Amino acid sequence: QKEVEQNSGPLSVPEGAIASLNCTYSDRGSQSFFWYRQYSGKSPELIMFIYSNGDKEDGRFTAQLNKASQYVSLLIRDSQPSDSATYLCAGGRGGGADGLTFGKGTHLIIQP
Amino acid sequence: GAGVSQSPSNKVTEKGKDVELRCDPISGHTALYWYRQSLGQGLEFLIYFQGNSAPDKSGLPSDRFSAERTGGSVSTLTIQRTQQEDSAVYLCASSLGPAGGQETQYFGPGTRLLVL
Numbered sequence: 305q306k307e308v309e310q311n312s313g314p315l316s317v318p319e320g321a322i323a324s325l326n327c328t329y330s331d332r333g334s335q336s337f338f339w340y341r342q343y344s345g346k347s348p349e350l351i352m353f354i355y356s357n358g359d360k361e362d363g364r365f366t367a368q369l370n371k372a373s374q375y376v377s378l379l380i381r382d383s384q385p386s387d388s389a390t391y392l393c394a395g396g397r398g399g400g401a402d403g404l405t406f407g408k409g410t411h412l413i414i415q416p
Numbered sequence: 417g418a419g420v421s422q423s424p425s426n427k428v429t430e431k432g433k434d435v436e437l438r439c440d441p442i443s444g445h446t447a448l449y450w451y452r453q454s455l456g457q458g459l460e461f462l463i464y465f466q467g468n469s470a471p472d473k474s475g476l477p478s479d480r481f482s483a484e485r486t487g488g489s490v491s492t493l494t495i496q497r498t499q500q501e502d503s504a505v506y507l508c509a510s511s512l513g514p515a516g517g518q519e520t521q522y523f524g525p526g527t528r529l530l531v532l
Contacts, residue, residue: 350521
């Protein structure tokens with residue numbers, strides 16, 4: 305059973321602070337990991353993907369992957385009210401046949 | 417360029433009716449995926465198409481669900497004899513390829529299905 309676990313939140317963070325979102329996965333065969341942002345009533349939009357252990361930075365976002373611990377995280381620096389959304393973590397084996405396995409998401413609230 | 421498009425955006429139907437949902441992937445994307453998202457739940461993977469290859473249908477929730485992809489592009493998801501538990505948002509995604517760094521999936525706006 306492939307599972308991706310996330311704390312559902314809500315996670316409340318003051319504007320300008322760092323928001324830290326965490327995710328664990330059970331399938332050791334997962335090769336690629338994705339963070340999507342989903343606003344209420346909208347479809348998921350890609351924030352970042354990461355394949356290799358370590359950190360990957362893109363603007364205010366940093367994704368971290370630790371395959372030994374089966375742990376993925378997303379850091380959002382200088383949080384803005386517009387960052388308030390549900391963040392979905394997903395893992396995939398590559399090859400497409402199983403699609404991506406998504407967590408249920410963490411609801412993030414940035415307090416002005 | 418244009419993103420993934422889906423139609424209809426909303427569909428209300430009566431229990432027992434058949435519905436057909438359509439997905440147009442991003443041009444040049446060979447891989448196409450269908451997911452279902454029920455209220456307050458995560459995304460549930462349904463089926464995957466790679467080019468013109470026959471899909472693995474084992475992820476479909478019941479035999480009332482079927483999907484096809486014509487010409488390696490447009491896909492339709494058909495739900496026969498709809499039930500109230502089929503009410504959800506049906507999301508389509510596409511990617512350049514299934515692996516090798518091309519598997520990032522881009523989602524369409526979804527079809528919100530309500531079965532009365």
